[in-house]
Amino acid sequence: MTVYQLPVEIAAFRHWLTELVSRIRPDGGWYGVFAARDPEGLRACFDGAEILPWDVVESLLQDAAETTVGPFATRGRRLYASAAGAHDRRPGGAEALAERRDLMERERRHAESRTRDLAARLRTAPDPAEAARLEHDLAWTRDDHARATARVRELTGRLARLGAEAARDAADSGAASPGGPARGGASAVRQGEGAVRPGGAAAPAAGPSKAARRPRGARYAWLEEEGAEAVAEAPVPLPALPAGGAAPRGARFGGADAVAAVAGPAEDPAEAVRAAANAVYALRRLRVQGRSGEAHALLCEALAGPPARLPALAAELHRAGLGADWSTLLWEAASLPPGRLAAVAGVLADAGRAADCEQLLRQGVARPVEELAGACAALRAEGHHREAHALLTAFVRVRPPGDAARLAGADPHGLVPRLLAAARAVSASRERDLLHALRVAGLAGV
Template sequence: MAAFTRWLTELTGRARPDDGWYGVFAARDPEGLRACLDGADVLPWDVVESLLRDIGEVTDGPFATRGRALYAAAADAHDGRPGGAEALAERRDLMEAERRYAETRSRELAERLSGAPDPAEAARLEHDLAWARDDRARAAARVRELTARLARWGPGVPAGTWAGAGAGVSPAGAAGPVSAAPAAAKPVKARRRPRGARYAWLEEGAEAVEQEPTPLPALPAGGAAPRGARFGGAADPAPAPAAPATDPAEADRAAANAVYALRRLRAQGRSGEAHVLLCEALAGPPSRLPALAEGLYRAGLGADWSTLLWEAASLPPARLAAVAGVLADAGRAADCEQLLRQGVARPAEELAGACAALRAEGHHREAHALLTAFVRVRTPEDAARLAGTDPHGLVPQLLAAARAVSAPRERELLHALRVAGLAGA
């Protein structure tokens, strides 16, 4: 760790602190960057590659090659500490949630951009889309990196973690500054949402349309950036209204149709279409989901339910809260808590909205579980930023959540609240 830290200090000493990616990361996550420079944490390799580009070093040159070797040794030393593998798996889960979230955000922005807005709005959307795609690429690179690091400590993966490693996404390092836009992907024809008994969970008359992909514009040298050198982040989507309730018989019928369809698709090796069906299930009324969970487990398709929960973690705040509330009301407390844990990587404003929606529906225990998961895995400074969105309501709730984690975590949060001027809220 000490050897890599010295190499990293040499690297950052050659970079301009007010320009390029170094300036971006220093402005967005100064505490995280400082922890890495002090040897308390390991900087993600995609960030290191961006810093190398800042100073004009090629990633396969002698300086970068030496840094890569030191980085691998430092990561092994860091991960080999007591509890290191568990922390690594938890970090990977957060980054996979970030990847899905950024992917959803990219699609939303591309769809809005295709609506031919006025020039000023189009420019803003292009800027936001560029950063959302950068978020997605960085998160995918970090999922792969964390998965590879975790694999070195044994073949098993703790329950509830995602093991896909972001397959099919651009390689690590593809998230750096762009000097030119890649060629646009081939346009995809618009299609109607599937019909028939297999898709019984869908709302009548609903449609899904695939938009023509938008070319990636050049990323600016400054401006908005991934939130956090260690964890990344993405822009905030608009909340979605909760779907209407469904009677039990209809939910059971829809679940049976969905399970039948998924079993057929899995048997035929059509995993992509199976994944689409799971996403379509999330688009229907949340009240149908408990019946779907039971049907999937009875059919031996528990992995599909876990995938659906991963997708649900990237839902807009109001709908995330609606799904969590339905699961809690149905007695699926473990599923509810897993969903909330996977959602804590979201921006503070979204988490505040999800907490408010949960409490408005009387799900105080679930709101407390969400905040407890947040203070356990996010920094005290992040918690203070979350408290700042609603000081009167969230300060006491966050302190209670930190108290449930540990006395040191409560003290750290109190200090961060004082620094933010929120201790007396």
């Protein structure tokens, strides 16, 4: 029996990817979405048979609260480039890349057209509810467009590298052969030139693309599948991966920016319970019918409503066995505007859901430091000093000292002492590192 052994480059990246996933909650965030939509495709990527697009890897880094410029991500990008090169150099690799790039270019054009259509409809939306739905769809479509654009750029670059390697190999072969380039070398040059045209746009090297359908697989899992058949409510389990502590970023859209960044008036408990029951009933029906995109939109809409309803929704979701959806909702809440994030965290804390509040704040530390400064200010303004301290503690635990110094610069008198207290709660060495970064930034004496 022939045993296939992965190239060492792919094996090394696979090991790094497994390490990344070990830090992620498997039932929430982007990882949860990919696992539910396309477990087989995701399994192929973790087995090394396929290569995840880098934008998907970046989403997983965000899920794990890892910055894309940190040492772990930098090492991953280097391993990724080597693994992608080894994958692309397989027989038929250039043709597969060109075909996939064509698919992504079609998706990019489709998203671009849909963005214009939704924007035009939004300008003439008849009522607020319809406007909120259109804003949500528009935000997702813009995300689709951004991802497709990034993938076209990535695939074009990989094709260019293949073409350059083919040309270099042909030149080396020609130099080693008496009488000039060999026929095989010239053929390789033409093949390399056929893979990439003057502006860098890839062209299929083997005639028209055979795949006119929408792409499938974990590398395309961010796309909504139209006309998909109903699937079972429970996702197919993935192979066991190291457990650890993963989404779409739609919650910060869907009209959330238009909502006041406060918890609002006191919510009638009976009304909150009724709203939660109705939402869970609708969510279960969507899950059974395999309409995962609409189910996710429903969770995002819940975040755009009164924050005071969220504790009742959490209780109802857990009662219905949909705790994974609550985890997804918390991940989405981490992307809300700063004031809105503070309002949700405060509501959860006031309702006695301290663990949920802390999870939300931990997931929120991956956002830009300017936004985190606003969230801290909003929490303190609402009297949630314990939650503000938890946010800063999570921040100094996972972000480099330089980022903490940048955060302190947003409000030196308010944040420097609080950041130092948070760093002290983590470790003495973390406090020393932060003090050094503050000195470099000229903030140590504040």
